[in-house]
Amino acid sequence: MRAVRPVAVLFSLLVTLALAWGASAADRLVIWDKTEYIPFYNEFMAQFVQAWSEATGIEVEYTVVPPRDLITKLMTAVESGHVPDIATVEVGMVAQLAGMGATTITADLLAAIEAQTGDRFSEAAVRLVSIDGQPRGVPTATFPAALFYRNDLLEAAGVEPPQTIAAFREVARRTNNPRAGIYGAGIPLGRSGGNDIEGFIRNLFWANGGSVFAEDGRTVVVDSPQNVEVFQMLVEMYHQDKTIPPGALSWDDGGNNNAYMAGTAVMVFNSGSLWANMADMGHPLLAHTGATLMPAGPQGRYNLGGGNTMVLFAGGNVAAAERFIRDFMTPEHYGQLLPRMAPMWAPVLEGMKDLPFYQDPVNRVWLEAGQINVNVGYPGPATPWAGEVLSSQVLLRALQTAIVDGVPPAEALQNAKREIEAIMAKY
Amino acid sequence: MGEGGVTLSPSALHRGPSQRPVDLITGLLMVAPLLVVIVGVMGAPLLQAVSLSLTDKRIGLPGTFVGWGNYGRLVHDPLFWLAVRNSFLYAFGAVALKLLAGFGLALVLNEELPWRGLWRAIILIPWAVPELVAALTWRWMYSDTNGIINALLLRAGLIEFPVPWLGSPQTALAAVVLINVWKGVPFFTFSLLGGLQVIDAELYEAAAIDGAGWASQVRHIVLPALAPVMVIASLLSTIWTFNDFTTIFVTTGGGPAYATTTVPILTYEKAFWNLELGYAVATSLAAAPVFIGLIVLATRLFAGRER
Structure with a gap:
């Protein structure tokens, strides 16, 4: 009897555990x-x-x-x-x-x-x-992403909401007033791990006829002349036009939202979250806010979905x-x-x-x-390496070296190409 | 020895308990739980990390042995050396400033001030604020679009345009060092204050009688007495600061460009952005000799103080 009791207890315990395990697997999410x-x-x-x-x-x-x-x-x-x-x-x-x-x-x-x-x-x-x-x-x-703008400031400057990338740059220049703490283009350029800027750069590439990958999804074409033009424009907007706030280099994905709601950015690119949030909090600037599609380039309008x-x-x-x-x-x-x-x-x-x-x-x-x-690998398919290139912020880091370290845009994009090819080699 | 006492031979004096088998076993049993914890919690993961650093392991995929390949790659990676440089500037810059500020505050708080308890409590606040909250608050304060620092400087007429403290490669590292200093000064202040309070008051009185002024007393009494505390506090703080991740990650993410990328930030990026677990662990372990040196030094100093 004495020998049987511990065995019985152990057996009961095991059965209970097995039932509990079985139950937890099926009835737990x-x-x-x-x-x-x-x-x-x-x-x-x-x-x-x-x-x-x-x-x-x-x-x-x-x-x-x-x-x-x-x-x-x-x-x-x-x-x-x-x-x-x-x-x-x-x-x-x-x-x-x-x-x-x-x-x-x-x-x-x-x-x-x-x-x-x-x-x-x-x-x-x-x-x-x-x-x-x-x-x-x-x-x-x-x-869905859009270009948000302060219609009161655009009206005061006598300009229309920009429909093209060139017009976007011009409107940013015309509405820029750093002395009053107001910048034309609130573009987040910080290494936050967010994807807003990575998407924005790709949008400009695609609209300008460039891309990161070719249609086969494997050929890296990030150093194309069209992309160099985009980098050159962004560098000039930062250094020459001074329409991007200098501190944008440390902004995360919320930086442009905050700047817009603080009244210090005239135009920002964002998903509808900005609009929804302003509506939710009854923000006074919502009454002076307009939204339009992403500006078009020679090849049309694109947005990284x-x-x-x-x-x-x-x-x-x-x-x-x-x-x-x-x-x-x-x-x-x-x-x-x-x-x-x-x-x-x-x-x-x-x-x-x-x-x-x-x-x-x-x-x-x-x-x-x-x-x-469009997807991250456009015009090719969405691939794991395209996803990693995005999450690694390869394009942003290349752009930062062009803005901060003065690396020529063509060289910055060649460096990015090497980095992307190194990522692809791992797959 | 007196009568009835025990006379010990020199050899007996040198014979420790470990030479008796029963004592040896007892001793081992007593330290066994600690050994299990150290080996299980620290030793095994460390060994696993070392073995991982010798592979090309990527998150979600199996790795293959590459020997010292990752370390060889590190040697030729300019980004790694930039991160090492930034780590040293960040750690030693912050510790030096914390030591200076902490020493000054400790001297002040050691005096008979009105509401001394209140001042001491206020000084402690930065230490009590969670690191994440501190970093987020400082990020807002540094902002060039709606930050209070630029607003005050503009209002005072000291600057014409807002300064991008965290967005400029010229100021970003200094800006994050300042956050770390603000957060870490209380540790130095209270460590040194504790040291100051055990200095015998008679020493100051004797020095004053001999004509020593305040500066002379600090130099000849306070500094020698506080030297061990300063060294130990600095060593511990250097280790913590070198490993600091939150402040930089939240405020600059390692940018602009790579101006504030330190070894922990680089390790994180390699592991979770590039998914290169083997290379990330190698990056992290490459800094280990610095820590081992500091830990050995700190341990010896602690042991010296205990003796």
């Missing part, structure tokens, strides 16, 4: 979300997660992380093998995670959501999260993760969230473009802005 610029999103998601967990009986571990920290956290998680089941990431990370083989292909899930909602994902949104033609996440928002994507990790609780996302992407939930996130968020489901917000002619710009979005 780990979600990492990002802090959103508009606080309503995080409040909404916290409530949705709790309600969903109660309704399904699946325990959810829901963690909210600032976007920059989320990158570090995810990289560490992939390396250690302790990944969440779902993470909401910006589209720039999708290629990198796919390149590591960390995330699942979501074609079936997208089809299931379309069948469930009777709606269709926009091609542009799916293209942004597709690697080698296969979707690697569920897009939840695209970030940004947005949010829910990615599912291979080996995780994929069934529960798919169920969570399906339940989220319904008119009752996603449809409620979207109007509060506009115009920072543009809808990824075609039917939701009919929301009253987008019917207002003033707000049509946000839908039009979404039409010029």
